[in-house]
Amino acid sequence: MSDPTSDRTADPADRVTVLLVDDDPLVRAGLRLMLGGAPDVAVVGEAADGGEVPALVAAHAPDVVLMDIRMPRLDGLAATEALRRRPDPPEVLVLTTFHTDEHVLRALRAGAAGFVLKDTPPAEIVEAVRKVAAGEPALSPAVIRQLIAQVSGPGGGPDGPGRAADRARRRLAALGEREREVAVAVGRGRSNAEIAAELYMSVPTVKTHVSRILTKLDLNNRVQIALLVHDAGEASGES
Template identity: 70%
Template sequence: MSAGVDVLIVDDDPLVRAGLVMMLGGAPGVRVVGEAGTGAEVLPLVERHAPHVVLMDIRMPVLDGLAATEMLRARPGAPEVIVLTTFDADRHVLRALRAGAAGFLLKDTPPAEIVAAVRMVAGGRPVLSPEVTRRLIARVADSGQDRRRAEARARLAQLNGREREVAMEVRQGRSNAEIGATLHLGVPTVKTHVSNALAKLGLNNRVQIALLVHDAGLPDDPQ
């Protein structure tokens, strides 16, 4: 984003916040516009500062980062959210991704990678690859599987045949170019199908499509 990226940092540990402020504040084109120590402070600060990206800790008092992410991403024009965690296979990460978070970062991620991730999500690109999503899904037991499967299949039924094929390819972690080659479509056409699928399903990003196809219990490869 040529105008720069405004970031809100949310973490209950003042030392973590200070470290993130120092790290991001020294990055060209990135500005920290606010800090919060609990999820309850997020919505007022977002309304006041209109950040492009929120770095959100998961475990916080009063209102945790999961609930805050769900509340925030349900609002129109919400900023992108990157959840911060110390667990790379934590079931809470999946809940955050289902709510529309653009990805997650471990708290010990190198500073340069955190800065790069902030820029990526500000540009509309998730920072969690579908491969990592699949690994998380495989390692974390899912509760309410039957109910979730029925709901996911009902939602996917809203898609037409081509949109459903594209959604299956997204589940495989394929890029738009790779999907186009597989389905014999131009990249602009693939982008249109992805956008239409997101709109029909009420989702925010490709990671959520991958999770929904997983929840539906569909095979990994439609071929």
């Protein structure tokens, strides 16, 4: 597929590089135009199917892959799972029509850092790209609550709610007391600054705890921490 270039003069090293993956060329064109208006974002390639993604990621090493879910051959779910198994993988931001797409939860469990609706205002899509590139989930507390409803509903977990909760609690038991407090706060949708204020620690300390949680639990990102906490029934008091 094509590899768009940019005539902007900003330092390329400071830009967030993005790979667009969508089977609709009009959607890709719109996204390229939208992202092209941000001086700190650069589109480095495009793919029309998930099967094209590995070669383009290897060639361009994008910071973020903006990934459609529904594609005719290899869909975005399988492509996300494969990408997140790579060493030093790019962040994945899923494109979806959330309210009608029952596969968003699977994408997040696979390691996607968040998602954006295809009709999201352009400025919000650009900001979501920046957030996931910086290691923050593009997932608001309100959206997390919608995901909780899916997780906690009848049969919400992959093995049913009871077995999923038991497994999640066993995994969380590997954390120290302070790490568990941070994990629960992440599950409530709190930012690092909010966690620091609530738990009386510095932001760098919060970041250290989050990194340790990810390592201990073999997770990809904060969204997966949140989902595990919700599976365990530990996220009471969301706001």
